[in-house]
Amino acid sequence: MKVVAECYPCLQKLVRQAAELATGEMPARERAVAAGLKVLEDNFSLDRVSIVIAGKLHETVKKKAGNPDPYRAMKQQEIAMAREIYSELAPTPGGDFRACLEFAALGNSIDFFRPLEEVKADMGRRVEFVIDDSAAFASRLPRAGRILYLADNAGECFFDLPLVKYLEQFAPVTYAVKEEPVQNDLTRADLEEAGLASAFRRVITTGSATPGIDMEQASEEFMEEFGRADLVVAKGMGYYESLSELPPQGRIFYCLMAKCPPVAASLGVPLRSFVAMLR
Known part of the structure; x- marks a missing residue:
């Protein structure tokens, strides 16, 4: 998915957010913001993919602020809240497909900055997929030899687990996390901290530290696994923004909430719609 003009102020906000989380020292923060905004100005073009630009911004802010993991505290909070929600509300791992899929999608919708009780209340709402290819995806499972599951945010590992266990009844599942910290995306270290390693x-890594996946930076191991997988479950908007640039393959299953207007417009759905799309 290419950027649109509406993405520019959002990416500016991303630079400031990352810098604020990276350091409390104002001179360092101001340098990080200035450097990030300069990179944005130099790289923003309507023929560029959004996650590639975002990756450059995060890399710049981390270096200028001297903090390799600005979102660490946020991820720890996500993991703690998700663990509690999982213990109370998770469907049986490997149980009903629809319940496991809806639980995974709910994980992509959560705003972990809100109070825990409000988050729990949201978990009781029904997931209705505006695009729903779940039956087509399920019909492919008996013939799948390998499945690749692309993880999104740190807290979502708890929400992914029941669905992964369901998928493992049909084929080996490889769970892909980020090589290094970027935004609040799940890394191997976060998975260990969650106690789910x-x-x-x-578990493999993408080999890169960009939101979604930049194929030019991905590791050989990841590219081999991606190429060999019969089905790919792609969680979150970042993977849609990157993988939608590929020709339709009929094997990539996007599971996400469309949280921003450009992504919703690209998908042709209302803002904050749930999507389970096979392409």
Whole structure:
């Protein structure tokens, strides 16, 4: 998905947010913001993919602020809240497909900055997919030999687990996390902190530190796994923004909430719609 003009102020906000989280020292923060905004100005073009630009912004802010993981505290909060929600509300791992899929999608919708009780209340709402290819995806499972599951935010690992266990009844599932910290995306270290490192049978990294996936930076291991997978579950907007640039393959299953107007417009759905789309 290419950027649109509406993405520019959002990316400016991203620079300021990352810098604020990266350091409390105002001179360092101001340098990080200035450097990030300059990178944005130099790289913003309507023929560029949004996540590639965002990756450059995060890299710049981290270096200028001297903090390799600005979102660490946020991720710890996400993990703690998600663990509690999982213990109370999760469907049986490996149980009903629809329940597991809806739980995974709910994980992508959560705003972990809100009070825990409000988040729990939201978990009781019904997930209605505006685009719903879940039946087509499920019909492909008996013939799948390998499944690749692309993880999104740190707290979502708890919401992914029941669906991953369901998928493992049909084929080996490889769970892909980020190589290094970027935004609040899940890394191997975050997975270990959540206590779920051994819950997923095979974990690899993308080899890069960009939101979604920049294929030019991805590791050989990831590219091999991506190429060999019969089905790819792609959680979150970042993977839609990046993988939608590829020709339709009929094997990528996007599971997300469309949280921003450009993504919603690209998908052709109302803002904050749930999507379960096979392309």
